[in-house]
Amino acid sequence: MSDLLTTEEYKAIAAELSPPTQAFIDGSFRPANSGKTFDTVNPATGEVIAKIAACGANDVDFAVEKARDAFEDGRWSRLHPSERKEVLIRLVKLMKRNARELAVMESLDSGKTIYDCETVDLPETMHCLTWHAELIDKIYDQVAPASDDHIAMVLREPVGVVGLVLPWNFPLLMLAWKIGPALAAGCSVIVKPAEETSLTALRMAELAMEAGIPAGVFNVIPGSGVEVGEPLGRHMDVDMVSFTGSTATGRRFLGYSSESNVKEVTLEMGGKNPAIVLDDAENLDRVAAHIVNGAFWNMGENCSASSRLIVQKGVRDKLIEKILAHAREWPMGDPLDPETRVGALVSEAHFDKVRSYIGDDATVILGGKAEKGFVEPTVIEVARDAKQAREEIFGPVLSVMTVDSFDEAIALANDTDYGLAASIFTANYKRAIRGARMLRAGTVTVNSFGEGDISTPFGGYKQSGFGGRDNGIQAHDQYTQIKTIWLDLADDDDEAVD
Numbered sequence: 001m002s003d004l005l006t007t008e009e010y011k012a013i014a015a016e017l018s019p020p021t022q023a024f025i026d027g028s029f030r031p032a033n034s035g036k037t038f039d040t041v042n043p044a045t046g047e048v049i050a051k052i053a054a055c056g057a058n059d060v061d062f063a064v065e066k067a068r069d070a071f072e073d074g075r076w077s078r079l080h081p082s083e084r085k086e087v088l089i090r091l092v093k094l095m096k097r098n099a100r101e102l103a104v105m106e107s108l109d110s111g112k113t114i115y116d117c118e119t120v121d122l123p124e125t126m127h128c129l130t131w132h133a134e135l136i137d138k139i140y141d142q143v144a145p146a147s148d149d150h151i152a153m154v155l156r157e158p159v160g161v162v163g164l165v166l167p168w169n170f171p172l173l174m175l176a177w178k179i180g181p182a183l184a185a186g187c188s189v190i191v192k193p194a195e196e197t198s199l200t201a202l203r204m205a206e207l208a209m210e211a212g213i214p215a216g217v218f219n220v221i222p223g224s225g226v227e228v229g230e231p232l233g234r235h236m237d238v239d240m241v242s243f244t245g246s247t248a249t250g251r252r253f254l255g256y257s258s259e260s261n262v263k264e265v266t267l268e269m270g271g272k273n274p275a276i277v278l279d280d281a282e283n284l285d286r287v288a289a290h291i292v293n294g295a296f297w298n299m300g301e302n303c304s305a306s307s308r309l310i311v312q313k314g315v316r317d318k319l320i321e322k323i324l325a326h327a328r329e330w331p332m333g334d335p336l337d338p339e340t341r342v343g344a345l346v347s348e349a350h351f352d353k354v355r356s357y358i359g360d361d362a363t364v365i366l367g368g369k370a371e372k373g374f375v376e377p378t379v380i381e382v383a384r385d386a387k388q389a390r391e392e393i394f395g396p397v398l399s400v401m402t403v404d405s406f407d408e409a410i411a412l413a414n415d416t417d418y419g420l421a422a423s424i425f426t427a428n429y430k431r432a433i434r435g436a437r438m439l440r441a442g443t444v445t446v447n448s449f450g451e452g453d454i455s456t457p458f459g460g461y462k463q464s465g466f467g468g469r470d471n472g473i474q475a476h477d478q479y480t481q482i483k484t485i486w487l488d489l490a491d492d493d494d495e496a497v498d
């Protein structure tokens with residue numbers, strides 16, 4: 001974005017914000033049934049931004065009832081897809097009009113840099129919603145091959161009432177990844193934002209109402225995982241849950257499902273993503289820029305972050321030198337300063353977790369400073385069985401390991417419980433393609449870092465993912481059921497036996 005404001009201008013916007021703080025159910029804001037609230041804190045300053053409704057099982061029950069009513073009477077689910085498209089496009093227009101306010105709100109609530117909120121999170125969120133809205137009146141169902149006496153239709157129907165359980169690292173974008181296809185398909189949604197970052201989801205509810213999404217179709221219930229997430233996961237009248245967050249919590253949703261109504265569950269979970277650099281990689285400066293971006297973008301609070309660098313020994317020293325040079329160009333500081341590239345970690349608890357990985361047992365090559373909610377871009381050399389090499393840190397910490405060969409690199413890359421993303425850097429196209437095939441990860445990038453874009457499915461192998469995929473046309477599979485309708489076309493005097 002070329003028209004970023006100054007820090008002072010962003011602070012002036014921040015001072016004027018008055019986001020909704022109550023639950024949004026059946027088209028209106030209301031306090032939690034218990035009357036309780038919790039504080040949402042700006043992690044960069046420790047200041048309380050707002051008191052948010054601390055909802056519980058009663059609020060979940062009420063929202064599910066209203067979402068079910070809306071789904072069954074067809075006020076949204078049975079609209080012509082092009083009508084749903086129009087409403088969703090209106091929502092995006094309203095977001096555009098309020099983009100600056102949303103960006104500042106997101107930055108304050110999460111510690112993300114305003115630069116990323118303005119240039120990545122907001123544009124990608126709007127693009128995602130537009131993409132799914134534009135898609136929905138262009139996809140067709142199928143007619144299956146059948147005998148001349150029959151016609152067999154294979155139809156997609158919205159799955160029903162869905163629970164969308166969100167993480168705090170990309171509050172708006174993950175909301176869009178889920179509501180985009182869910183609302184376009186005709187589902188009624190109950191959004192459970194992460195307790196650290198509820199503000200933009202609540203503001204989106206307000207905009208959704210203004211755009212014309214009918215009451216009961218888009219509900220937002222703030223609160224803790226145990227008080228809101230669990231009742232949603234266990235609810236007998238929720239048809240499906242789509243979750244993004246840690247593998248530990250994702251695993252719980254499978255339990256909730258099996259112990260309740262066997263609702264469908266899609267899990268997008270953690271990662272310990274390798275970036276492999278082979279001796280023949282070209283343009284090490286560019287490689288280093290990708291590695292630094294992959295490891296430190298969004299403070300490393302990214303499920304697809306390149307958190308493990310697996311480098312072949314012939315190129316190790318040169319590459320590390322370049323990585324250190326690039327990493328020094330990532331200024332850390334006030335998230336509302338448009339020059340800042342590394343903001344605050346999302347919460348004190350998360351800061352403590354990340355800091356614990358940069359202890360005495362790690363050989364620090366760069367950075368290592370962790371103070372008052374901020375952690376410097378940090379590069380550490382680790383043994384293969386060290387916790388820093390195996391556990392998801394979810395902070396700006398890159399763990400480096402050196403290998404002798406291509407085969408060793410692939411084996412080490414795959415030696416993890418996770419399988420979300422991986423990168424391979426090499427000038428040898430055969431190795432690139434062979435490596436991409438051998439890597440057990442949902443997304444593999446060659447000579448670059450990334451997650452693909454809205455048009456490509458995103459999700460993980462092994463303990464990184466379960467069920468469907470976010471993004472791409474494939475995202476619609478999560479929010480639709482397949483129905484077969486089989487019609488008899490035989491003449492009345494034909495035998496009534498197949």
Ligand SMILES: NC(=O)C1=CN([C@@H]2O[C@H](COP(=O)(O)OP(=O)(O)OC[C@H]3O[C@@H](n4cnc5c(N)ncnc54)[C@H](O)[C@@H]3O)[C@@H](O)[C@H]2O)C=CC1
Pocket residue numbers: 165166167168169192193194195223224225226228229230233244245246247249250252268269270271302303350353392393394
């Ligand atoms: N894949 C990803 O994008 C994310 C991964 N993480 C990983 O998870 C670690 C812990 O972060 P958390 O915020 O604790 O993640 P989490 O997985 O516990 O939270 C994600 C969502 O699940 C909800 N939740 C938490 N406990 C629940 C429960 N018992 N039942 C139902 N819902 C529940 C939360 O309220 C939040 O909305 C991070 O350090 C990071 O390693 C965290 C956020 C996003």
Ligand code: BAL
Pocket residue numbers: 167169170244245301302303304451
């Ligand atoms: N990188 C977007 C998905 C996630 O971090 O959860």
